[in-house]
Amino acid sequence: MAEESLERKNFRLITWNIHLAKHYTKLIETVKTDPAFKGVDVLVLQESSETNNRSTSEEIAELLGPQYAFRHEPAQRLRGRVQANAIVWNTKTLKDVEVGLFKLPLVRRWDALRYRKGFKRNERLCLRLDAKYGSTSLRIYAPHFDTAGGLSSKLAQFDVIRRDNEGLPVAEAVFIAGDLNTFSLRKVGGLKPFREAAAKYGFTDISQAITVTWNSRGAYRYLPSIEQKLDWILLKSKMDYTYTTRVLRVPGSDHYPLVTDLRFQKPQETTWEFYWCTELAWKAMLQDCQKAEASIDFESYIFIDDAIGKQFMSVFIQKAQAGVRVRMLIDALGSHLLSWEALETLRKAGVEILEYNPPTSWITRLKMFSLFNRDHRKILVVDNRVAYTGGIGINEIMSGWRDTQVRIQGPVVEAIASAFEHLWYKTLKHEDEQAENLILQTSGPFTFRVNSPYSPIHPIAEAYIEGIHRAKSSFYFITPYFAPPKEFLRAMVRAAKRGVDVRALLPQKSDHPYLNVATGYYFSGLLRAGVKIYLYENSLLHSKTATIDEDWATVGSMNLDTLSFYYLHEANLFSFDPRFNADLQKQFLVDLKNSKEITLADWKRRPMWRKILEVLLRPFHMFF
Missing domain, CATH: 3.60.10.10 (Endonuclease/exonuclease/phosphatase)
Incomplete structure (x- = not known):
């Protein structure tokens, strides 16, 4: 409340x-x-x-x-x-x-x-x-x-x-x-x-x-x-x-x-623009922040005061001093490299900053498992007029990554703003347990859903699984980390066996190398069921998107792994607009041209050491 x-x-x-x-x-x-x-x-x-x-x-x-x-x-x-x-x-x-x-x-x-x-x-x-x-x-x-x-x-x-x-x-x-x-x-x-x-x-x-x-x-x-x-x-x-x-x-x-x-x-038209790499998204986000007249609400898992972080800090400080309300909600663990000096500089300029779930909160209360309770969402709302969401954080190391961020205007912006507001005040009051379920939607073709730790339901995960069950022709998805729960895997296999074209695009190399090995544990079963698996070779892949048929699509912060499904704060935009979905599906097919397909025959020939590591890492998948 x-x-x-x-x-x-x-x-x-x-x-x-x-x-x-x-x-x-x-x-x-x-x-x-x-x-x-x-x-x-x-x-x-x-x-x-x-x-x-x-x-x-x-x-x-x-x-x-x-x-x-x-x-x-x-x-x-x-x-x-x-x-x-x-x-x-x-x-x-x-x-x-x-x-x-x-x-x-x-x-x-x-x-x-x-x-x-x-x-x-x-x-x-x-x-x-x-x-x-x-x-x-x-x-x-x-x-x-x-x-x-x-x-x-x-x-x-x-x-x-x-x-x-x-x-x-x-x-x-x-x-x-x-x-x-x-x-x-x-x-x-x-x-x-x-x-x-x-x-x-x-x-x-x-x-x-x-x-x-x-x-x-x-x-x-x-x-x-x-x-x-x-x-x-x-x-x-x-x-x-x-x-x-x-x-x-x-x-x-x-x-x-x-x-x-x-x-x-009153009925409003929704407009959007996609950014397929980090630099273009950063540039657009900074431009909208510079135009802010009333408010900037920024939420991110990672915010570092490196070269790109300092550009955002400069705009936030400038706007706060000009009377714009600037709020930053950052995850204490994901942004642990953000310096104390940077925090003090922002606060002295009038920027309101909250750190989600800092280490002192779970150490002093002896809730060690709450270390995994993180805010993984990526949200920017400017003047309650324009919003961004996707997979992009603020860290120079992400420069050149293949990621997806969407800029959107329309009724759904209010739902995105409400999602920020809700977690901002829960963090302000140090409420780490989800006392109530929350769904944020619009009546039009766009819906904004959030997953929360401690909640008995997980709207993003459920939307994924229900969508796969209804799939008739295709299910295409991109995720940088793939270690999903059993119900998601079962839904994929059943869809493939009933003739749905199921394609997974994963990174050739991850920013977490052990995940490259852990992900392979699932490949054999999926390939036998008819799922097509591609590894992206052009650059580091960090995008989190999916399309089902021509009338369902999503973009946001949620990875297809157990940690994102059940233990993190996540936020995804869902679309039932065929034009939005076509944009995502078109980019997916472009990405396939820069990818290598894995066949079952190829996969069987992988080294024995990798097979052994895949099995040894399996018990730890809930932490990925």
Whole structure:
């Protein structure tokens, strides 16, 4: 929740099942003290109840401030308590509010018996709020699906909401936010079909990155800790938007509040330019920094005060002295060669600098394994107008490397800026554990995703694997370090065996020589499956890109190794724009002309000492 220090300008929606207010004192304390609730635009509540002859939703609205109104609708009595749906809204930000109510269909008896033995069918309601948020017309459905039943029952209840929406005047943004009680669906493989069914009618799951919203220990202390995703936020919008979604692990219920911050935008064109070598990227980045009028946000794993580093320092100092806010977030380990004198010079000039996870933090707290918790991202945002991301660091030794950096303008810049902001404030507050999952996206053809240590999900890794599973014709990728987890390798092999053209471009020589040997451990199995492997010979290859078919591509900081998948902060831009993807694929084919293909016959003839080293290094792949 570190970003609450910021002045918030987004529409904020929170959905929370408050478990019949059984943990009343903790619930009220959380609403009082957690900054996420301050100024919230809409708060959707399931299992609201009554305490001291007052509805819980009324008390919460009162706590939030005099500008809040509410609607509380009891559905039934459950274990002696009122079980109600409620919605609380901010009358200062929402105008022309109308609230409706309708029943959801009962779960079929057979579904109730089949999926949730021991749970009887329950009456379920759905509240509907129509309002104006600025000039944007909103419709928010606040349902509470039945606990009993499987996929067909959830779809039947969803269908009632869909038909209600289609029978009303068109709203520019339609939300479905609530406890959809998807208990059984993970077990029966229904989460993805449910999400796909919603997508069929234009709804995007903007809570897709969240995997946990409920913990059994919150309801029954005697049970083992079981976690599931039960709460969702779906959105159907006619406008462009950017958003972040996260979960708050706070006391007060067996469910965790699900929070989305969203900004609607007029449709904007996205423009981009690729840089295929480090020198050209450095030059473009410096030029944009020199044009900065309000802010420069710079994040890098490596920043050294050598010749190129001093050029960046000079621009940062000049701009800071001219009143531009300049912030640098650098990894303490990756930038350990940055001199103390350089840091002091920057700080005295007014540049704000944070070092991510310095050695003192993990030594003093005896968390030695957190040494591997690094910020490997490469981000530059200038005036929240233009952004850069890719694989390029600031170190003269990288001069002449074949790398990829993209300069981009458009709605996705706000998502990139939010990613920087999020980690900046977590670093400022020394929060080294990922308290919530975060996804940063736009509604258009570009998405920005971040991987974080300690998080139970890894959005970049998952996007890769899901993309490979869907591949029909081609999967081309470039990575300087290749030691991926088993699920990635399995996805590659299966794609190749079903006829997908899978091609891997790796460096002939790495800046970490032992990785040249370690990577070879995987070659035999991949070559036998039909994967084509090329080694780049022209210069040192440090690019991290991939394309799948003609409608999926990514560029960013993540290497295809276990360390990047699970233990580092990483950031990648994903594109579904055919023109962007064509640019990356065209460059990939150019790179192949400067590469040598490895055949299975050639690989079998490699020296025996190399085969032995490949096996000996295998246990250490998780550290690569």
